[in-house]
Amino acid sequence: MKMIKRVAMSITALVFIGSSVFAQSLADAKKAIDAEQYQKAKTMLKNLTVTQPTNDENFFYLGWVYIKQDYTDSAKTAFNKGIAANPKSALNYAGLGAVARLEKDKAGATSNFNQALILAGKDTKPYRYVGESYLLPVPPATVVTQADADAAIAVLEKGKVVNPKVKDAELMVALGDAYISQLKSNDAYRNYSDALGADPKSLTAHVKEGVLWRLANNWESAANEFKAALAIDPNFGPAYREWAETDLRQSKNDMKVASEKVKEAVEHYRKYLSLTDMSLESQLRYADFLYNAGDFKTLQETTAALSKYANTNLRVYRYLAYSALENKDYAAGLSAINKWLSQAGPNRIYPTDYLVLGRLQLASGDSTGIANLRKAYSLDTTKADVFLEIAKSDYAKKKYLAAANDYQEYFDKSHKGGVLDHFYQANGYYYGFLYPAPGTKPDSTLLTKADSGYSYVNQKLGKPNASAVQYRAYIADLRDADRNNIKGLAKPYYEQYIALVTAKPTLTTADKADLAAAYVYLARIYEYKDKDEAKTLEAYTKAKEYDPTNAAVVAYFSRKPGAKSAK
Incomplete structure (x- = not known):
């Protein structure tokens, strides 16, 4: 993992790089979003909301970037401003529905989604974003439920036919994502292929097909799709990120090439980071990568550096706590997890957070950790293994019965x-x-x-x-x-x-x-x-x-x- 550590050292000093010169068109802002250059997109969209205050789409895409970055309050503010600019803005109602879902306001989500589709007419974009909203996992869940996937599929299928003259490749990609969330590979592949038929230069469709091949452990076909995307745009960072994730998965499935693939994964991830604007979202994706790679030492170093910056995303503290537990740095882990739990808000907290808190407490000699392990189970009954941890803890303390x-x-x-x-x-x-x-x-x-x-x-x-x-x-x-x-x-x-x-x-x-x-x-x-x-x-x-x-x-x-x- 030395290569990974060198990447971390090179990037942690560059957390919030901005650019003083950005193109000011909405199309360029959307391109930046697709490329996961969220800081760049946010700066452009903020400028556009000032220079074009009556264009409701500027406010919607700004709000969508905030959702991508896990700032639902800021997203709601942007969507409401979009509706103030245009009371019939279907997109911004779709955005408010997404926020309501993430805040577990089911009635509010349904109401706003319905309003978005009423106002959409033959515009396919509101259908796409209502569908994508259903594909956002609602904390503490980390995966899309069957019911939400079905809701997404229903609305996206309607979007495909609402305007027969329009072949919306982005909507087809979203529909493929809905199917893949439920491991319906054939349906996902059909929609990604349809997207490429509608737009042969769809970077996202190529990358998504690559992900689909990765899930089937077909490494060569996956790499070919990432290469196809990069042939169209050599600077499309997400292709390198997914290629890195594919290398990492292959390294865990084939020990003969494990070392080679981990090294290649680091190189691809380094390329991905160089093509983003080094936004915090990019850093957090890198943290995901380090966690999956099992490099907890570098993960703790990286997140500790990120935590020193003002206005850092609170999710940094979750990663810091998780890695500190693995590294047996219990004091640092407790400090980080307590900050996360006290400030993140209930909608962003996962059962695993209480599991980590409980483990950190028990490792520190604090018996209240047992209560938090039990809380993790009460929130997610798949975590029944916590009772084995509790049993071992009680036995070690001679609480035999x-x-x-x-x-x-x-x-x-x-x-x-x-x-x-x-x-x-x-x-x-x-x-x-x-x-x-x-x-x-x-x-x-x-x-x-x-x-x-x-x-x-x-x-x-x-x-x-x-x-x-x-x-x-x-x-x-x-x-x-x-x-x-x-x-x-x-x-x-x-x-x-x-x-x-x-x-x-x-x-x-x-x-x-x-x-x-x-x-x-x-x-x-x-x-x-x-x-x-x-x-x-x-x-x-x-x-x-x-x-x-x-x-x-x-x-x-x-x-x-x-x-x-x-x-």
Whole structure:
């Protein structure tokens, strides 16, 4: 990842580069938007709203840039100004609908979209932007829902036929995007091809076809489409960005070319950045790339540098928090995530943000992190793995019964759970019995749950596990409560444990200590239950071989000074 780091070092000092000379036509501004040169487009459009204050489209495209940059308040202001300039501006009503959707105002979105389409007449552009608005994921969602995709497809299909004389390539591209959001590749390809039929020089259509091929892991066809776009316009940055993403995906799918493709991805991303105006949106896309590339060190360096600039986009702090967690820089991560959560507003916060907060807190020794992990699950029930994290945290803090219950939540809600997870749950029940909460009595039902858990482990493994057998011996011994009438319930388990451990090629110090304890148990059964002095001596002798310092062994041979070790 050294190449990635060099890119980061070269760009973080150039966050907000502006240009004093921009073409002042709306067409040039739209071209800049397509090229993801958002700062340039914004400057041009602000000038146009001053020099052409009665042109409502200037205000709409300015508002659309703000939506692209995640500034919904500024977008709403621009759209309202567009309607003030022209009360029948269909585009600006479409824009207000987009803002309402992002603010989770479903009624407002529907009302504004309907008004936009009423005013649209035979103009296909309002249909396109209503469709694109439905394709904007509404936080905390990060993908387009089936219902929103269907709504987008419905309105875009209407837009295709509202004016038979017009073949709107941009609308067809949007329709392809709607289909691809639901992985309907054939429908997406048909619409991208139709777009190229309507406009063979459509840069966006070529790039989108390349993305479609990437999703099919057809690297050559994807690259050919990016090259086709660059043959038309060598300075079309998004082609290089998507090419970089394709290289990165290929590197993860084919280890033989991984190093080569990561290097190529960096070169393509560097080219992309050089062709943008280095706007914050470009930087955030680069942050996406670093996150996906797994270069969290560079991601933290990059976002830390971006955070020092005034009026930086708050999303920088989300990336900073995520990367700091991976880099174990918990203090920096907590500072960043708390800033994001306190200032971003509820509509921009994802469940993963609470997941990261919880992990940072737990790693810092703050037990309130558990509540935030649970909150992440309450917002997104696909994140049931948080209960495994909670269980491990409680177990490490010796909150055994809580950990056992956490493991059960994990099993119930994730429908997963490995053998080791079940083993630790059984341990939680066992130690929960041994160490009850202050002021409470031991709950014998916990022993039953623990024993069932160890039995389950052995069943899943298909053969007895020494540790699980050992714990079942402990439990059986605890159930043999009447010391005046010992039944020897643990005897078969200890015998099985001894057979399993002595079969190991080498024994650890811990193994030897545990074997001595097992033989001591057997010795006591022989001595006090069976009244068999010979077997008692034999068992204590075996215990002494494994651990001569065992207190019970020392005591036995002290009170039986004439006893000779059994041969």
